Amino acid sequence: MDSQIRSLHNKLVSKQISCTNLVKEKLALLKPNTHNTVNSLLDETAINLAKKVDEKIANGEPIGLLEGIPFGIKDVYMVEGTYTTASSTLLKNYKSAYTATAIKKLLDAGAIPLVKENCDSFGHGSSSENTIFGAVKNAKNPELVGGGSSGGSAVNVAKNFTVFSIGGDTGGSVRQPAGYNSIYGLKPTYGRISRYGLMAYASSTDCVGPIAKSIEDIRIVLNVMSGKDVKDQTTYASSKIEQNAILNAENIKTVGYFKNFVDSKAIDENIKKDFLSTIENIKAKGIEVKALDFFEADTLVSTYYTLAMAETASNLSRLDGTNYGNRIDADNLKESYSITRSENLSEETKRRIVGGNQVLSQGFSDEIYLKGLALRDQISQNFENDFNEVDIIISPVTPMAPPKIGDSLKDPLAMYLSDAYTVGFSLGQLPTLTVPNGTETGLQITAAKNNDELVLKFANFLKDIL
Template identity: 80%
Template sequence: MDSQIKHIHQQLVDKKISCTALIQQKLNALKENTNNTVNSLLDDLALHLAAKVDAKITNGDTIGLLEGIPFGIKDVYMLQGTYATASSNLLKNYKSPYTATAIQKLLNAGAIPIVKENCDSFGHGSSSENTIFGAVKNASNPDLVGGGSSGGSAVNVAKDYTIFSIGGDTGGSVRQPAGYNHVYGLKPTYGRISRYGLMAYASSTDCVGPIAKSVEDIRIVLNVMSGKDVKDQTSITSSEISEEAIKTLSEFKTLKGLGKIGYFKNFIENDAIDSKIKADFLTAIEKIKAKGIQVKALDFFKSDILVSTYYTLAMAETASNLSRLDGSNYGNRIEDKNLKESYAITRSENFSEETKRRIVGGNQVLSQGFSDEIYLKGLALRDAISENFENDFKEVDIILSPVTPNTPPKIGDSLKDPHAMYLSDAYTVGFSLGQLPTLTIPQGTDTGLQITAAKNNDELVLKFANFLKDTI
């Protein structure tokens, strides 16, 4: 699909549509939608900003490429004056006192936020069922989950309710729902986009990520949000990616480096992978080979080790990050006979079962007698995983993988079996631990393919995605 952003921009410039009419159309569609993607509509703000864009066009002023483009925001981002609920009981009445850096950059470019989107509470889940607003329903089949934790964001893009949406990816929370709903979803290199104003889940892997219907729209939004931020010490300086740089090339060997791709054979030889996803992935590999591209099977950590390592560290970090949510400074406070009991009942009553499971698990991991045995071992494994990636990218330019081992489950199934839900992240969490740029594309298997490159090689990921559009 060609760039929707560029198409709408041209329509606005040519006065074929008004920005106000466009925004109202999207708001009406969101109001009527039955996929449970909406936590709150930003009607007043969106229409106010649209009127400003229309006034500029009427006056003959030049508008920017993103000016007037409607987008959605996963409800874990701050947008001053709007609700930031994290789909939780604890923060259901909380209003943002400031705006996240990534969102502010989009506002500065003229993009118009129209909706705060449903998600797993605090990002805790892989199905967007762990939410006070009701389970997000898949864009193709409402009996299936929308994926998570950025399920509302992915479904809104897939259903054309938003032109793009901003999700958050900790262990696959942009990539997996993008795969479930057949759209593009990017987890950039860790630190490329500031995390300031994103509610922290696991600070060492949290990434701001765009979801859209084309590689070009991903590129446009990524460029706007990227950059060093004094408010986030983990943020990094990065170069802008040009449209010319990612255009489709006829031969992958002309891209960069060795012109080889790799895949992890233990992902594909795993007993847990769906037979059709496996067969489709291997077919995609053969089509790539037919283009004369070298493909190398790589050894990697077993998927259960990746999942265990990720959840050990992620639970530890979320237990620490959510310790501030006690009803005193944030959220709905429930009074009891003393301060300690007030803290206890506030957190017990307002956190979901999944969030409590992760906090308890994290506190266990960090507790005396367990931290050396479990947490420090997890840190050592993460270092080993990163070293493995460094060695792999000396041999190949791109690693290709399925996004998920299975197709989307039915709504309700994940809640019955949290362990199965964790294992659905088996193919995404490793790249999060390595802090690598990874893109889901809606091709190759029923839940798409995942393209990964070495750190700071986001451009190469987008370039190869364009290459695959004409290859598989």
């Protein structure tokens, strides 16, 4: 099974390469920042850690599978002593006082952090253009967006600047850029990986997500980060996914897809054509394929953004320059809060905070916010019913190909609608994987809650038939 992690591990153990040289090579690729993927390099830390790995190997000591493997971190994760800016003016000088649980588990396993990666400010965007560090450029065509909000993480993996990267997925922020850059990106079941130390956007859908070039590397990284965390009460104990368990898809008998996604006028004709061709390939392998009914895309987008904006308005209320961020003093405390947030937050972030406060305000919360919660329950119930009929659901990742840099900023509504095929699975808190097959922007594979193993299993099956 393809795996950069295993390949590099074997080369390190056999002394074909040194960890120090490997890290220096990756840092040399990142330093020019050709695709605006780098917010800050962790070069000194990375090289010091690499030297320790080389010493262990020289002394004949065993090393773990992830030990010495270079990786990237989306710049919304706390890593003690590093700048954690969320690609925002407000936090451009903020240094983390602690390390996120998911990242600490990787560090404990010996993985070497190279870079804090560019993203949409506070995760607010679908293109990685809403950032003070410059728009992330697509790995395949630098005139196009890298996707968002984990655009820097996806492009770094696609360009081989990092072996894997850790993104964050709220409504598609790992899956969509993975699709735009033709790599793998996983949103695991909500709660499988601790969110402690991940800067909160919408807490009820935020997920830590690995991005890599192979299913096996996704599996390896997922296993290391998973597990119960006393610092995150939404987490749960999960079983390790074994390599042999995802090699045989014989127990997958039925696959579903949402016919309204495919019949939508918004979908690009080439993406639709390729998706329907994928369905025929699956049928040819003796698997039953069922067309399923689901909520219309505009309902999904409206429900998601109603709830996400409400949560981000609440989560970001602490960022007023008092305890965190770049404070701007005015004549009184209230004006200081106002000017600090007005001057330091992006237009997109302000748009989402204003929208969130609106739907939570008296006179609107019953009519809008509570209705959004009720719709979310209906969406979750719809998924439960679907997974009584099918084992797996597949869908396009996006209705359209990646736009040119600049186009999304002119039309925020179009940017929101680019999430039409990802946000439903976030609301359902389901495990969903983008694979770089099936359409120009890949396919999504989704299973019922806690069935992350099944998602990886079907991804291996698709890799062999597409």
